[in-house]
Amino acid sequence: MLAIPYGSSAIYDTNALTVKDMMRKIAHIINPFIVDKASDLFVAQPITFETMKIAQKFSRGQVDVTLFTAQYPEDRPLIPDGFHVTPDLERSVLDFGSFQKKRKLPLLKDILDRLYEATDAEYLIYTNVDIALMPHFYVAVNAFIEKGYDGFVVNRRTIPPIYSSVAEIPWMYAEAGTKHLGFDCFVFKRNAYPEYKLSAVCLGIPWVNHVLLCNLICQSRNFFVFRKLHLTFHLGDSQVWLKEKYADYYAYNRDEAKKAHAALEEIYGPLEQVSAFAQNSVNIERPKQLLHSAESAEATLREMKKRMKKIKQWHADTELSPEIPA
Numbered sequence: 001m002l003a004i005p006y007g008s009s010a011i012y013d014t015n016a017l018t019v020k021d022m023m024r025k026i027a028h029i030i031n032p033f034i035v036d037k038a039s040d041l042f043v044a045q046p047i048t049f050e051t052m053k054i055a056q057k058f059s060r061g062q063v064d065v066t067l068f069t070a071q072y073p074e075d076r077p078l079i080p081d082g083f084h085v086t087p088d089l090e091r092s093v094l095d096f097g098s099f100q101k102k103r104k105l106p107l108l109k110d111i112l113d114r115l116y117e118a119t120d121a122e123y124l125i126y127t128n129v130d131i132a133l134m135p136h137f138y139v140a141v142n143a144f145i146e147k148g149y150d151g152f153v154v155n156r157r158t159i160p161p162i163y164s165s166v167a168e169i170p171w172m173y174a175e176a177g178t179k180h181l182g183f184d185c186f187v188f189k190r191n192a193y194p195e196y197k198l199s200a201v202c203l204g205i206p207w208v209n210h211v212l213l214c215n216l217i218c219q220s221r222n223f224f225v226f227r228k229l230h231l232t233f234h235l236g237d238s239q240v241w242l243k244e245k246y247a248d249y250y251a252y253n254r255d256e257a258k259k260a261h262a263a264l265e266e267i268y269g270p271l272e273q274v275s276a277f278a279q280n281s282v283n284i285e286r287p288k289q290l291l292h293s294a295e296s297a298e299a300t301l302r303e304m305k306k307r308m309k310k311i312k313q314w315h316a317d318t319e320l321s322p323e324i325p326a
Helices: 040-058 073-078 109-120 137-147 166-174 191-193 208-219 245-269 276-281 283-292 299-318
Strands: 026-032 064-069 123-127 150-154 157-159 185-189 224-225 232-235
Touching: 026 040, 026 109, 026 137, 040 064, 040 137, 040 166, 040 232, 064 109, 109 123, 109 191, 109 208, 123 137, 123 191, 137 185, 150 208, 185 191, 185 208, 208 245, 208 276, 245 283
Parallel strands: 026 064, 026 123, 150 224, 157 232
Antiparallel strands: 123 185, 150 185
């Protein structure tokens, strides 16, 4: 008896294949790092690790999920069993600019390059290191892929920051939370990644997720933003990244985002004319205005804070409207 595994044109002897061989491969990477006890990440990262492993176990027999990390050498002791450690990161944003407060922030491209080189999985996932997963996350991701989505974003739910240990994960699962407007979970085809234009944006600062979002939209045939699903969650919403003391990092990432936009527009034309932006209600015009604003980084950050409050209220007002993708 002969069978053709998913994604292959070759014919194989079924007797020589395992169930795992026949399943879709998904590879998921995060960037963990050691923090002090005062940081939100001191609580969040262990929860992220544990929920990723729980979701991986839940998906067994349905999808082949491998978990990866990209890290600096000094952060290796933080990484738990169950994760494949990619080669240590060798550079940071500090190699690309001068900043008042030294923060060793990695480049998004360096992290995704390591994932691309480490796996032959058909689909790749990048999430922020403080994003926890529901047990059925990978099964749902596989279902969306089966439905025809080849690039998508899953927006998180925000739950109260009243939990502090992995022992409380069942209680976190039980929290419905509220929807969140930001983009922090990205799923995309591995074979599209070599065409991504990421410039040298760094993690932990505004514009990095916007750049990745624009690349997904431009490189996907059927893109979608899932805004209301209960698949990921985050403890609280402190928005540390909007602090004005990091304004010089914001200015740096804004400049790198301009470069990424220009590279994408050279290929696809004006981004506001790419239909997938409008189809997914992704506002590209306002970000482009901010990218080319003559205002200081500090002034722009203050404006972003005010705008975020208004958008959060709008999201709260539309919480009950349904989301049924075509």
